Each structure stands twice: as C-alpha cells, then as structure tokens.
Amino acid sequence: MTILILGGTTEATALARRLAETCPGMPALVSLAGRTSAPKPLALPIRIGGFGGIDGLGAFLAENRVAVVIDATHPFAAIMPFNAEAACRLAQVPLLALRRPPWTPVAGDTWIEAKDMADAAAALGAEPRRVFLTIGRQELGAFARAPQHHYLVRSIEPIGDVLPAPHVTRIEARGPFLVEDELALMRRERIDLVVSKNSGGAQTEAKLAAARGLGLAVVMVARPAKPDVATAETVDQALAWLAAHGLTPTERGV
Numbered sequence: 001m002t003i004l005i006l007g008g009t010t011e012a013t014a015l016a017r018r019l020a021e022t023c024p025g026m027p028a029l030v031s032l033a034g035r036t037s038a039p040k041p042l043a044l045p046i047r048i049g050g051f052g053g054i055d056g057l058g059a060f061l062a063e064n065r066v067a068v069v070i071d072a073t074h075p076f077a078a079i080m081p082f083n084a085e086a087a088c089r090l091a092q093v094p095l096l097a098l099r100r101p102p103w104t105p106v107a108g109d110t111w112i113e114a115k116d117m118a119d120a121a122a123a124l125g126a127e128p129r130r131v132f133l134t135i136g137r138q139e140l141g142a143f144a145r146a147p148q149h150h151y152l153v154r155s156i157e158p159i160g161d162v163l164p165a166p167h168v169t170r171i172e173a174r175g176p177f178l179v180e181d182e183l184a185l186m187r188r189e190r191i192d193l194v195v196s197k198n199s200g201g202a203q204t205e206a207k208l209a210a211a212r213g214l215g216l217a218v219v220m221v222a223r224p225a226k227p228d229v230a231t232a233e234t235v236d237q238a239l240a241w242l243a244a245h246g247l248t249p250t251e252r253g254v
C-alpha cells in the first residue's frame with residue numbers, strides 16, 4: 001500500500017524528506033503536475049503529469065494500491081484539490097489536505113484585497129504605474145487588460161507571450177528570497193505597487209517586508225475555494241495524521 005503525495009510545494013518536499021528519513025522503505029511517491037522544467041530533487045520517487053481528471057486519479061489509486069492521499073498542492077491550485085476529494089471519496093481512500101496558513105497583514109502593511117486576478121488588475125487603477133507582479137506565470141494574462149502599466153514579472157519559468165502588454169520586464173528566479181535583495185530590486189526598478197497571491201509560507205514573504213519597508217501597497221489576491229476535507233497546516237500535523245492511519249515507523253517496526 002502506497003502513500004500518494006500530490007506535490008509542487010515546499011511542504012510536499014519537506015514531507016517527502018521527513019517520510020524518507022523516519023520511514024525508510026515505506027512505499028510512497030510524490031506526484032507533480034510537470035509545470036516546472038527542472039523540479040527540485042525529492043527524497044521520494046516521483047511521477048510527473050496529470051492523471052486525467054477524477055476518473056484518471058481514481059484508476060491510479062486502484063492500480064497503485066494507494067492507502068492514503070495527502071494533497072500538498074499549492075494554495076492556488078484550484079482544480080486538483082477537488083479532483084482529489086472526489087476520487088478519494090469514490091475510492092474510499094483517506095485524504096488529508098496539507099495547506100500552509102495564509103499571510104495576514106501586520107502593522108505598517110497597506111494591503112488592497114483582491115478576490116481574483118481580474119480584480120487585482122482593476123485595482124491597479126487608470127494611471128500608469130510600475131507594478132511588481134509576483135504571481136507566477138499561469139495567470140499573468142489577466143493583466144493584459146491594463147496595458148498602461150509597466151510590469152516587472154518574476155517567475156520560475158520563462159513567461160513566453162502570456163502577458164501581451166507593451167512594457168514588461170522579465171526576471172526568472174526561484175525563492176527563497178532575502179528582504180535586502182527584494183528591497184534592492186524594488187528600489188532599482190522604482191516599483192510603485194506589488195501584486196501577490198496570498199500563498200503564505202516563508203519562501204516568498206520577504207517581498208511583503210520589503211514593500212512594508214518602502215511604504216508600498218500590496219494588492220493581495222485571495223485564495224481560490226477548496227473542498228471541505230481534513231486539513232493539516234504543518235508537516236508534523238500531517239505525520240501525526242499518517243500515524244493515526246497506522247502509517248508510522250513504530251507500527252511498521254522500522
């Protein structure tokens with residue numbers, strides 16, 4: 001019986017490492033969508049690519065004798081969590097969502113809350129501004145409707161032509177980022193406004209401290225809806241949930 005981790009996040013990477021360390025030999029694998037051309041190495045075997053919707057995931061669960069699923073996809077993954085909920089419910093496989101808490105504003109922050117990317121693009125206003133887009137690659141197209149702004153786009157992968165606007169500067173980089181580097185970047189690029197997903201976590205939060213330090217507003221995009229499933233916020237909580245399902249080093253005698 002196998003533990004299936006739906007990955008693509010720091011938490012999935014950390015859970016894989018902890019499982020490999022504490023339960024050597026425990027059958028487990030991490031599934032990646034395949035969005036990143038050079039994913040970071042993982043401590044467990046990986047498989048890459050979509051399953052083919054709910055039915056495809058259901059077939060995968062049966063073929064691979066999956067005992068439990070941990071949905072450790074990104075807080076902004078909008079489809080996979082629902083597919084996992086449906087497939088696991090139909091197959092009667094226990095499912096845990098591992099989701100880091102969102103960021104909350106602290107003293108000195110100026111946040112403009114946006115419900116989605118279209119809302120964020122509208123929140124930039126009519127006057128041209130220099131905008132730091134730190135939302136990854138997939139949803140950049142929403143900002144094509146506000147071509148008056150100058151965009152500094154940072155993404156892990158090249159963005160290609162997903163943002164057809166006249167003033168776009170591209171940076172390819174992968175977190176974690178340091179506050180002093182974020183400050184230097186925002187100063188150098190004369191940024192007026194930052195756009196961020198409310199991803200939460202430590203990997204990319206330096207941009208928020210830098211914006212605070214420079215007195216810049218952050219357009220903060222809310223997370224998409226998620227299914228109502230058992231949820232852990234930390235890797236330790238996920239390991240405890242696995243233990244409650246009999247998947248521990250002790251119970252296996254490792």
Ligand SMILES: NC(=O)c1ccc[n+]([C@@H]2O[C@H](COP(=O)([O-])OP(=O)(O)OC[C@H]3O[C@@H](n4cnc5c(N)ncnc54)[C@H](OP(=O)(O)O)[C@@H]3O)[C@@H](O)[C@H]2O)c1
Binds near residue numbers: 053076
């Ligand atoms: N969205 C973000 O902001 C973001 C940021 C960082 C990392 N990621 C990671 O990138 C991946 C894709 O994100 P997304 O926003 O495109 O997700 P999504 O909209 O929820 O998923 C779209 C489709 O991609 C496939 N998929 C997603 N996650 C998968 C996984 N872990 N293993 C296998 N197939 C997967 C599924 O295809 P099938 O229906 O064919 O199974 C799913 O229907 C996720 O693994 C996520 O953790 C996303």
